[in-house]
Amino acid sequence: MQTTPFAIPSKAAGAGRTFALEALFWAAAVAAIFLAPRRLLLLNEIAILGLFALSLDLVLGYAGIVSLGHAAFFGLGAYSAGLLLLHVTTNPLWALFAAALSGGVLGFATSFLVLRGTDLTRLMVTLGVSLLLGEAANKLHDLTGGADGLQGITAAPVFGLFRFDLAGHTAYVLSLAMLFACVLVARRITASPFGMTLRTIRDNPLRAAAIGVPVTRRLVAVYTIAALFAGLAGGLLAVTTQFVSLDVFDFARSADVMLVLILGGTGYLYGGLLGAVAFKVLQDVISTLTPQYWRFWIGLLLVALMIAGRDRLGAVFKRVPRAGGPS
Template sequence: MHPAIQMTGRSRNTSFLVEQSRSGLAELAVWTILLLAMFLAPGRHQLLSEIAIVALFVLSLDLIMGYAGIVSLGQAAFFGVGAYSAGLVAIYVTSDPVIGLLVSAAAAGLVGFATSFLVLRGSDLTRLMVTIGVTSLLGEIANKATGITGGADGLQGISIGPLLGLIPFDLYGTTAYGYSLAILFLGIVLARRIVGSSFGLSLRAIRDNQLRASAVGIPVNARLVAIYTISSVYAGVAGALMAQTTQFVSLDVFDFHRSADALLMLVIGGTGYLYGGIIGAGVFKLIQSVLSDATPQYWHFWLGLLLVVLVQVGRTRVIRSIANLLGLGPRQISPQANDAKMSQPR
């Protein structure tokens, strides 16, 4: 079409985008640690399993916030749908965990798809309202539908059969950790594929500049619906894992704290490079166990204080210095750049 342009083509830099989606040393280190923990911390498998699940949940938030610039305080909605679906499948249909996981993923994806249209238009403010509102709404439904969900008593009598028909879940959470870790690994691998694709590139473009994105021919709304749905599937799988590994679901799956904590973990871990969830969840659980040992009832006070200090000092600065301390390059963690979409006040 444009001879002037195409004749001079050279390809010396073309491998750049490929490189980006290749795994690095830091990635390998993370997985080594997580695997080693299986053997080195045998008494902590329940906690580790919880961390892996929460990490997956935070990853779901990273997909929409870190990559597509959608701020949400209602990610718990999909976590809850996944958890209840998994519980109900186990009680009424089959105790096979993998089938339960797939059904929950589908259910959460469906709810995510249906509600995605509400977050398309509008500002950060509208999105906050909608995401909080949808979560409260679902929580209220779960609360009222006592016949199905057990209401405030929670969903009881969940029993989960052996994994793949072979490995039974044990009391120490060893199977649970292995299972959660495997799903988290799968989740990260898939997510990396997605964000490294042309689709993922278009999401980052939308996050950066929605108007310009549509002017290069990107159907912005369709892409946002897609990633929101994918993200809700991730959150739903996390919820299902929690239901299956703890064999209990209660109304607190829809808790505002759950969404807010996820946001905090993501911010601690860093947005937009997929591993923020794992790092954030690890750090968060560490802080939580220290604080709640000291003041079991009031640990959210200290958490709040942490948030206030973090923002006041400048979270970019704090996180970057921690990242440097850990030897993760500054290029990987750049929360500032990644909420470029979060519009500046006038």
């Protein structure tokens, strides 16, 4: 491979620094296994939420689609994994595969609905799909246990070796590994010609088509990939907690993941991960102070952030500031 003709010196230095920061992030994530052995269940939740937010970043940050119902894919993945574990096999990896697959299939099928119309129609369709699935899970009591949730799930040890322990060792390592793999994939995809054409669509769909970019096909592809990631995140929740309930489809879950992504910043992949850390730590702290009403403070945070302006927050995390967001 020849040297990169695209990198001018200052960019190369920036890329090196970015790489160092990335390495630091993953080193910290691994070190946490040893440094915070009592908080592994929380860390597991963070990793899953981070993966879920990474998925939303592909949709929102890279393709500019505002979704109010991203939980649809997460929830479907969770139920697919849970049902597979209950009825077919206890192998957790097959369950994760089923979760990702079901998320991806749903993403592909609904992408054609989502790509039509305005922001408002997109909000309605994404919200509608998640509510529809939540209602279906509620009413299909015999299959899903309805409001009681899927109970009695057992997952066999990963590779037959690593049992899911109460401290959450296996859970966290598995979720972190999946998150790492997905970040690598997303990183590769967003830096590919395909990923670059996505940016043109977000910036100016009219011109994107005028240079030959098949806009719809690109959006369908990225939506499907994102849904696959979200399904996998849901599957991880089912496998590592061995329980699935209706709240996987909750509107609050879709709203939370948006907040997570906005907290960390859109369009550079690590926003969702950093946002997940910030959100979960915040939630943990607030809910020890006021267990029932923590959501009030989350709401206040959202309102304050939006009044102050999203871009100002982004500047805290982002190395490369980008003016304006997807709209």
